[in-house]
Amino acid sequence: MKKIKIMYALLVAGLLILAGCSSGDSNEILVGEVDPLTDSAAVYGAPQSDALKLAIEEINDAGGVTVDGEDYTFKLIDYDDKGDPNEAVSATQKLIDRDGVKYILGWAVSASAMAAADELGNKDDVLMLVGNAGAQSIVTQGYDNVFRTRPPAGYTGGPAGEFVADQGVKKLAVLGQLEDAIYAEYYEHFKESFEANGGEIVGEESFQLSERDMYTQLNKLMSKNPDAIFVPGSVEPAAFTFKQLRELSFDGDIYGFTGGTPEQFSEVLDDEQMNGIYDLRPLETTYAAMSDVGKDYVENFKEKYDVNPVPSAVNAYDQMYVLKTAIENADSLEVDDLIKEINEMEPPKEAALTYITIDGKMYDPNGQAFTTNVAMQWEDGDWKFLEEMETDAEEYSKFLTEESKK
Amino acid sequence: MDIFFQLLLNGVVIGSYYILIALGLSIIFGVLDIPHFAHGSVAMFSGYIAYIVVSSYNANIFVAIIISIIFATIIGVILEIVAYRPVANAPPINSFIIALALMMVIDNVATVIFGSNQVSIKSSSNQVFNFGSVTLSEQRLYLLLTTFILVTGLYIFMKYSKTGKAIRAVSQNKEAAQIVGINTNRISSIVFGLGSAMAGAAGAFMGILFALYPAMGGHTVMKGFAVLILGGLGSFPGTIIGGLLIGITENFGVALLSSSYKDLFAFVILIIVLVFKPSGLFGNRGL
Known part of the structure; x- marks a missing residue:
């Protein structure tokens, strides 16, 4: 009887852990964000975080995503790395180990993104979607699970x-x-x-x-x-x-x-x-040169936050729609399936920026997207x-x- | 050669700012033996008051500087009465810890009230003066003049006024000063008020010339202490020479090497001086 109780307790604990790994509530997909939300680099990180929240709010308001017949909404867990690579790596580990997050967005600072990419690169259970960080080496390490919207500097x-x-x-x-x-x-x-x-x-x-x-x-x-x-x-x-x-x-x-x-x-x-x-x-958000979708993004951002978006913030906004589109197209939440989908996908129709596709795809073989300058x-x-x-x-x-x- | 004089002038301007910061620290430390680490934070907070006065009420920058000085004076007196006076007779470590705690409290309050982004005080005083090929902006000229007026005024006050003499008496021997009837509590408040007034002026000029942000207090006070130690703890002329020396060294260092080492230059010169004169350039000469 005692053994059965122990087995039962272990089974419940295991199920709870598994549930925690895949989502917060059963119909929530956890999305992680690591960005400088305070300190000097917050001038880029905080607006990028706002853009990401805007995208999630829009997606959830429109009904979220459907995977295998089940409806899901997104929930954001954000951590402030203060633009410090060490803090970025710890935040990343916290997101994965403690919060059970599989998709990490944000990344306004190159040094933080590079440090985290070195930690996460080629992991088959984590997807890293980089926004504003512009250093070239983020996409030249051969990491299959790292994709970036902002063109390298x-x-x-x-x-x-x-x-x-x-x-x-x-x-x-x-x-x-x-x-x-x-x-x-x-x-x-x-x-x-x-x-x-x-x-x-x-x-x-x-x-x-x-x-x-x-x-x-x-x-x-x-x-x-x-x-x-x-x-x-x-x-x-x-x-x-x-x-x-x-x-x-x-x-x-x-x-x-x-x-x-x-x-x-x-x-x-x-x-x-x-x-x-x-x-x-x-x-970025060069209003006069943007598509109608891009102009809507600028207007929605201004309406929500009562301020113009920092030009680079849009990179994280688009990455959120990349994640949403990849999940929908792959009909899966598995990172492997999403990587395959992202590698083949065209720019999402909700993307605020107009991308120059390479062989008809949004990302080149290095995981890099391109816009005009x-x-x-x-x-x-x-x-x-x-x-x-x-x-x-x-x-x-x-x-x-x-x-x-x- | 022209660039030499320009760099020298730049150094004197920045040195003037360091003098304003360090002079306040110097009289507080020189008289009361309190390492007032929150001094830079008082400067920062007062600078924000000047910013609000200019941006919200379109006030003239001179009005803003005066309000910043008054605000800093009041804050300084309040800090002395509320935070430092209760531990005046306790071991020095107590006031040391309180100073650090005050710095953190003021910085965090500033972040909550003003946000973490930088702000700058905009001024219509944008004239530029050319002396041959050497250039000086109107705002920098005001910093030089203000520093000169405040330093001279403080010197005259300390040297010739009755209160100034009482302050010097307390700095030399607190117990003896009490015996001859000097109210040392009152002197402590006046010293904090005077020292913080200097910080108020420095904070306003930081906002006019550069930028204000809540985290600047720690960096500011560190530079102030470097000047203070270089010149000699509690020395009036030492603080002035120390401030100018660090300002000039930093500017020539940036010009000759790189701005990456800007803060390093101040501490290298500090170490060099301390090797040969452990009590600083004008150590033990008193106020």
Whole structure:
């Protein structure tokens, strides 16, 4: 009798564990998120988290997903990694081991995403859908279960370098967050392309994410009389760089790769100080260049949060629809089935961004999706869409494949 | 050569900010022996008050700076009465722990009230002055002038006023000061008020020149302590020279090497000085 009781207790415990692994309630699919929700990188992480919540709310309001005749809704469990790779890895482990999550989204910071990808890569029971983190190496490690919507920074850097050279800039000075992978990779391709088109880099200086006083670096660069200055970096230090360039009466063109919203820049600079500054970035939420679905996303985001979405936040929004579509198409919750489906899928019809498909598929063989790259210019309190920068997604995909073989 | 003078001026401007922070710490530590780690957080919180005054009421930045100073003074006095005075006669570790706890409390309250995003005080004072090829913005000029006025005013007050003399007496021998009839509790409050007023000015200028965010308090106070130790604990001239030296060293270090090591330069120069002068540049000279 005692043995039967023990067996019964073990059976119940086992069933409870199994239930916990697959979902919270029986009809809930748990989705994990790791993002910097506080600290410096929260300027990207918090809006990305909001975008993810918006997507989940939309999906659940529309009835969720049906798998094997059973209806499910999604439930989000989010953890704040503060942009710290160590915290990101612990949060990931908590999601998998304690919360029983199989699908992890978010990832606004490259260092965190890279650390977590190294931990999760090729695990057959976890799917990692990366949003904003732009470092190239996230998709060049050969991990089958890692997919990313945001194009790698270098993919935008090349066309941006050509664009700046086409504006007639001959001598360019660079001040940026050049020690961070995403900006370093962007700048590496930018420089190569700018110089190949006849430009000369007359000076390079860097700043840190937490730095706000750039006078010294700017004084040094301006002493070299550049035609223009290029500032690749997070919106906060970049905004102060722009402000201080204006204070120092720099009269050349100013180019950036920041992805900051009008609200974020308006916290630091006046409209007059921002006028004429360029931002050279992936399509993201470039309103004028977006599809109707994309415009709906922007409007819904504004309605829900009373603020414009940070451009890069859309990457996580689309990843949520990738997950939903993959589950529906595969009619399965198994990670293996979803990986197969994602590898073959076209962009979901609900995706806010317009993707350049590779062989008709949303993701290339490295798990990377591509959008166009755009040039924006500040005018009368907002970023105005100037033009699409010439971009070759297939070529860059081949480059990524070569890199992944190294 | 032009770039040399520009870097020197940049260093003096940043050094002025460090002086404002460190001078408050210096008089609090010099007189009361309290390592007031929440000093940077008081600066941060007061800076936010200046931000609200400018952004919500369109006030002039001078009005905002004055309100920030008044606010910091009041907060400083309240902290002294509520948090530090009860442990005035307890072992020093008690005030040390209270200082750390206050820093955390103020930072967290600021996060709850103001959010974790940075804010910047926008000013219409955007003129630029050129001295040959050396440039100085209007806002930076105001920082230099404010630091000069506050430092001179504090010096005159400490040197010549009756209260200033009483403060110096307490700093030299608290028991003897009590015996001759000085109300040491009142002096403690005045010292905290004066020291925090400096932090109020520093916080407002941090918001005008750069940015305010709740987590900045810890970094600010650390730099303040570096200046304080470099100049010599409790030394008035030492704090001024220490602030300028760290500001200038940081700027030349960034120009010659990299901004990655910006904070390192301050501590390298601190270590070098302490190796040769363990009590700091002007150690033991008093207020």
